[in-house]
Amino acid sequence: MQHTREEHGLPRFALAMAKQILGALRDLAPIFAVIAFFQIVVLQQPFPDLANVLVGLVCVVLGLALFVQGLESGLFPLGEALAQGMARKGSAIALLALAFCLGFGTTVAEPALIAVAAEGAKVASEAEFIGDSQAAQDRYALELRVVVAVAVGLAIVLGVLRILKGWPIHRFIIGGYVLVMAMTVFAPEEIVGMAYDSGGVTTSTITVPLITALGVGLASTIRGRNPMLDGFGLIAFASLTPMIGVLGYGMVV
């Protein structure tokens, strides 16, 4: 880990950035190829606004390079330092409180979730679960968001507890799958699609590296835990519990 890249001076930084830009070009090459192929060969149309597209591409490459470069010196050490500090402190309650706050706080305002909840409210009003007034829809969407955010908060709590105790992950996930399948049978049909999708939209680009670093940091600080076996898995919990939460919400409302 190179924590102190900026102390090596500008040339070092420029070199590292150049490497990241090459990496970003490689990561983005498939997208460029797919878009170009379908635009030119399948649809046989020129690009609508080529200058804008080119400027956008340069932004994407530079942005991805900066992001990856900043991960190693910013987000990863931050998550690890936090995990180590909390583990040394030795207060399980404080750690679990942090876990809940991180899960809830990062989810409740997530733009992708806001969009999906609004769609879900439209479906619910069409299916006549709720009135078709805007107020009823807004309330339903807000409740959905809170349900999902609480579910993610509980997921991180459960996931951290699992790391502390060293429980094997597959029992939880398989148990969760069985629960989702059983609830699918009883939940109203209209909410099932939205519930399944809610698992995928909760974990954003900033949250994932931070939570992963937190889990791995915890597992490598606590004696007897293996970072590979115990450190990963927090994201998996965070994508499973929202489905259970939304299906449950659909059964109650």
Next chain:
Amino acid sequence: MLELLADFGETLLSTLRDVTPIVVILVVFQLGVLRRRLPNIRGIATGSVMVLLGLALFLIGLEQALFPVGETMARQLAETAGEAVRAGAVRWQDYWVVYLFAAAVGFATTVAEPALIAVALKAKEVSGGAVNPWGLRIAVAVGVAVGVALGCFRIVTGTPLPWYIVAAYVVVIVQTYLSGRTIIPLAYDSGGVTTSTVTVPVVAALGLGLAANVPGRSPLIDGFGLIAFASVFPIMSVLGYAITAEQLARWRKRRERREVES
């Protein structure tokens, strides 16, 4: 150019707003509970600023270059395929270009997904290099490609979503018992990280465009589900990749032993 700068400022602001809750929580716990300064705070601060700037630049670029093209294309492909069959009943074969596009877009957007890059980097570091980050990302991307293509097939045929998801869960459960212990947590995680900044908007546009253009489908009901496909199938492909690699290694070892003996 001025417009671009304004867009950049706006995106930066909205990214900042998204991270505000995280920053507040971290500061409260650091000052209130740990009561200690972070080690190497300058490095962390610089890195975090780079992550923010990078993400904002990345998003603005996506909005300029990729999303409009991707969304128009998804709509146009669905429309062209829709016109071909509007005369008669819906035949799922008529949509093959859409499945191809879905798979290609699913693969390409996943390879570029920043959250997946982060997890792959971490996995390499933690496993001491045993997990190849590029291999992991390709396995995940293949899973998303198959998942999204199958999801489009489901929208076209109008078959119930739970059948597919329940079947996928059963496969994942069986694979879990077949594969080595160490890869399981990482494989489960890879389901959640695939659907972030790049993949969700393009894939959602594809689902909505398709549901709006296939006769007899409603975008409100049938537009959902593609993200669910994109979250389950990578688990399957990563576990499948790990199981195959393990079996190959075992087979190779056995053959070597036999060669030594003979």
